[in-house]
Amino acid sequence: MILVDTSVFVGFFRKTQGAPYRKMEHILENDLPYGICHYVYQELLQGALDKREFEILKAYLDPLPVFEIKYGKQSHENAALMFFDCRRKGITIRSTVDLLISQIAIENNLYLLHDDTDYTRIAEVNKKLKFY
Numbered sequence: 363m364i365l366v367d368t369s370v371f372v373g374f375f376r377k378t379q380g381a382p383y384r385k386m387e388h389i390l391e392n393d394l395p396y397g398i399c400h401y402v403y404q405e406l407l408q409g410a411l412d413k414r415e416f417e418i419l420k421a422y423l424d425p426l427p428v429f430e431i432k433y434g435k436q437s438h439e440n441a442a443l444m445f446f447d448c449r450r451k452g453i454t455i456r457s458t459v460d461l462l463i464s465q466i467a468i469e470n471n472l473y474l475l476h477d478d479t480d481y482t483r484i485a486e487v488n489k490k491l492k493f494y
Contacts, residue, residue, distance in 0.1 A: 364389060364396040364494045365429060365467045367476035368405040382477040385494060389475070396475070397427030399466045401459045431462065432469040441465040444488055453483045460484070464491050 366386065374386045389396050398406075403423055410416035431437035441461040448455050455461055460480040467474040473494035474481060485491040 363427075363470075363472050364394065365463070365470070365472040365474050366396050366398060366402070367463060367474060367478060367481070368402045369477040370475050371402070371406055372409065373477055380477065382475060385475055389494075395427075397429055397472075398423060399429045399463055401463055401466075403428065405459070429466050429470045429472060431466055437465050437469060438462070444484060448484060448487045451487050453487060455480050455484060464488070467491060 366389075370382045370386050373380065374383050377383075388394070406419055406423060407416055410419055433440075441458075441464070444464065445455055445458075445461055457480055460478060461484070464474070464481060464484050466472070468488070468490045473492050475494040481491065481493070485493065
């Protein structure tokens with residue numbers, strides 16, 4: 363199963379060229395299983411230009427599987443530890459949400475499809491994060 367990040371949806375909807383968007387096309391063309399998490403859901407809806415676009419996005423996203431953190435407070439602690447591990451290696455992760463999405467991917471044994479350097483940098487330190 364693949365967890366698709368906001369960065370891929372945004373580029374895909376804008377018809378951006380590049381490997382992550384070709385992978386998204388491959389997922390859709392081959393009916394591969396993919397889903398989102400609540401953070402991606404919110405970020406995409408926040409990006410709507412108007413109420414009409416909001417409703418179109420909502421209709422597209424609502425049928426998708428939604429993955430969540432599995433261990434409540436402990437999951438947030440683990441995401442914070444991931445941040446500290448990265449910082450100790452000289453890597454600063456800019457987004458708390460990216461850390462939580464990474465934690466969701468790890469806990470649910472998902473492949474993450476992204477176009478965001480934060481994830482690549484997290485994976486340099488945390489080998490449990492795997493990409494599609």
